[in-house]
Amino acid sequence: MTTMSLSRRGVLAGEWTKFSTLRSTWVTTGVSALLVVALGLIAATVGDSATGMDAVSLALSGTTLAALAVGVLGVLLSAGEYSTGMIRATFTAVPARLPVLWAKALIAGGTAFAVMTIAAVVAFLAGNPLLDSGLTALGLGDAGVLRALAGAGAYLGLVAVLGVALGMLLRSSAGSIATLAGVLLILPGLVMLLPGSLAESVSPYLPSNAGSAIMSVNPSDGSLSPWAGLAVFTGYVVVTLGAAAYRLRKSDV
Amino acid sequence: MIQVKEVTKRYGDKTVVDQLTFTAHPGQVTGFLGPNGAGKSTTMRMIVGLDTPTTGEVLVNGRRYAEHAAPLQEIGVLLDAKGVHPGRSAANHLLAMARTHGIPKKRVDEVIELAGLTKVAGKRVGNFSLGMGQRLGIAAALLGDPGVVMLDEPVNGLDPEGVLWVRNLLARLAAEGRTVVLSSHLMSETSLIADHLVVIGRGKLLADTSVASLVAQAAGGGVKVGTPATTLLGVLLAGPDVTVTPAGPEELIVSGLDARQIGQIAADHGIPLFALTPQTVSLEEAFMDLTREAVEYTSSLELAR
Structure with a gap:
């Protein structure tokens, strides 16, 4: 007992224990993976060359909805502690507070990245035999394919981190999920209502559009390049994390 | 600590x-x-x-x-x-x-x-x-x-x-x-x-x-004395730090002397006593006394809302 001490590794282990011992964690993660695989397979079955989509973008059709699911995973991990009151026990054990935020971000982001990359690869490989014969067959070895599939994992991993950050910042599950859905799903539609040239110049920089750029094998003219897009989205996530960290340090629990 | x-x-x-x-x-x-x-x-x-x-x-x-x-x-x-x-x-x-x-x-x-x-x-x-x-x-x-x-x-x-x-x-x-x-x-x-x-x-x-001193403090409510000779006993008990208050036709509340001292004085003068009770306040009452003002303040605040 005398060797006990608080450490970053300990905080990570404690947060992993919290994460892995809730049923909601596995339900949310499972639903996210299922959305990617199921919607990818459906798109592969019904999609044809007329849509202008390639095999990879068809396989990744489920990522838009999966983003909401992994975002909820992140929100539950952070804001969920405020709604249950668990946060007081957490910050009594770790009074420095910030290590908890980093550990939650790492766990949500890492888990979402790993599971969603696998789901994307499964959707792609299992969808390939179902594709319309008019579409060009693509393999994992073709240029940009692995980048796009792992990029889907990276984007969804970052969305989970965004969920953690929003949850810590807003301290309310409902508010955080609504904000996340608004930013990822509703904002792009609203921007389309702007006058044409303005919409065209703003649209690529929206969080979901910038983050999705990494998922396309052949980037379209209207979007950022894959890596630039990912960098922009990472920037949004980092800024939100910073705001969450600031609030954690400055305000009472 | x-x-x-x-x-x-x-x-x-x-x-x-x-x-x-x-x-x-x-x-x-x-x-x-x-x-x-x-x-x-x-x-x-x-x-x-x-x-x-x-x-x-x-x-x-x-x-x-x-x-x-x-x-x-x-x-x-x-x-x-x-x-x-x-x-x-x-x-x-x-x-x-x-x-x-x-x-x-x-x-x-x-x-x-x-x-x-x-x-x-x-x-x-x-x-x-x-x-x-x-x-x-x-x-x-x-x-x-x-x-x-x-x-x-x-x-x-x-x-x-x-x-x-x-x-x-x-x-x-x-x-x-x-x-x-x-x-x-x-x-x-x-x-x-x-x-x-x-x-x-x-x-x-x-x-x-300490709990003990709060109890002692709470017990400082005087001694109730029952006697037919209230006036005589009152005079005999009188002193610089002693207060004697009539509490009824045959009752006095005495503070500044404890029950033992009062009983001794009465016996020395052949005055019969039929009650000699230290007036204790319960801890709960002592606590209520202590916090009454604070509670009242809270209540009135709530009423004002």
């Missing part, structure tokens, strides 16, 4: 804790008393760094709480028995807290057994009764084998057996040389457990005293 030094906490223009100073010493149980809304919970949150004092300083074992290398080893707290994720089992809740400090699984099992939760340790906390939640909170407080144990309303929701268990546990922890603090709004319950009392109202210190 917990040292609260001239601590003030304001939320906006509302002062919840006002220039509060007290010390909880090792080896004794300190009862932290006050009416609801007196600032007890806020003070306890400031002790473990959840809230930051507006001014003043709180030290746990000589340092600010967050500066300790192993905070759970310094102080174990129960702040809110419901502050646990309802979907997690009791054992996993404790394990998650233990892992932050590298506390072994063996210790988790020990506190589960100590709290009498062995049978339900694998069940989700959402199904726990309030009493079981309190036991889990106490188990969590003891996880790091801390030198200071601080519990907010620990007997709330416990059955009589549980109350006795908490009482014995706290006495044992104090006997082991630990600092024990428990908050309550019930004087009678607290006086059974505590050695020392810190009473606050409206965030201000009202009393910082």
